[in-house]
Amino acid sequence: MSPALSPVNQRGYLLVRRDGVLWGVSNDAVEGLSRDGARFRLRVGGAELGVDEVVGVVPELAVWPLAGALRRFWPDTAGGLAVHAEAPLVIVDPQRPPHALRLAGSEGEMSDGEGRR
């Protein structure tokens, strides 16, 4: 991309897929991973996320910042973009998990495990 948009090599990502879109979550940001029927449930940044498939783990990704032209037309949150095996993917920002991955009713607040917030 442009000189202003240079990638940063970051280590350790969990790759997941939902509705055909590939997402990367920093291993350090994954607070929980469990099966949920045929799908999987991820806990990231206090939010419950649902994914269709756990693709695997990659040791390193070159992460590009989101281009302004992308932010203009895509209102969701993300920590950047990357490519794995010639497929583009979106990096999850653990501080602001994307709405596209959230389970219904999960707004990112921390709970105490018994439903209290």
Added chain:
Amino acid sequence: MTTAEPLVGTGRRRGGLSAGSHLLVQAGEYVCALPLRSVRRVLRALTVHPLPGATDELKGLAEFGGEPLPVLELARLIGAPTGAKPAHPVTIVVWVGPQDARELVGLAADAALEVSEVQLTSVVAGDGGFILGEALVDGAVVRVVNLEALGGEQ
């Protein structure tokens, strides 16, 4: 990696590039002119992965040269009426935004037509959106696209 799509017909370009050199592309029922100095590659349509929640203008993400590339639907950007289903759709990789903060995006279009001279002094100002204005090329109206306006957030 996708192979480069040769441009069709460059006969009207005289003596190398100038500020008026533009790539003419078909986008729906409109013919658009893209400043040639901002065009990096013309490719057969890249495989695009749609993003949930994106507006209609954003087709999705593709991979270009090992990097992620947002791909925008040119016809949607400029409000062009839908044309016939393209036989050989293309992705045009262009620089957008101001010179000091430019970024690469892909523009999905129906066809790359030719390189032609567009006299910028003859451009009739547009609506202030992504169309800089309209000009006549060989008696036909072309919409000159404002690629600088595409960069950055609104």
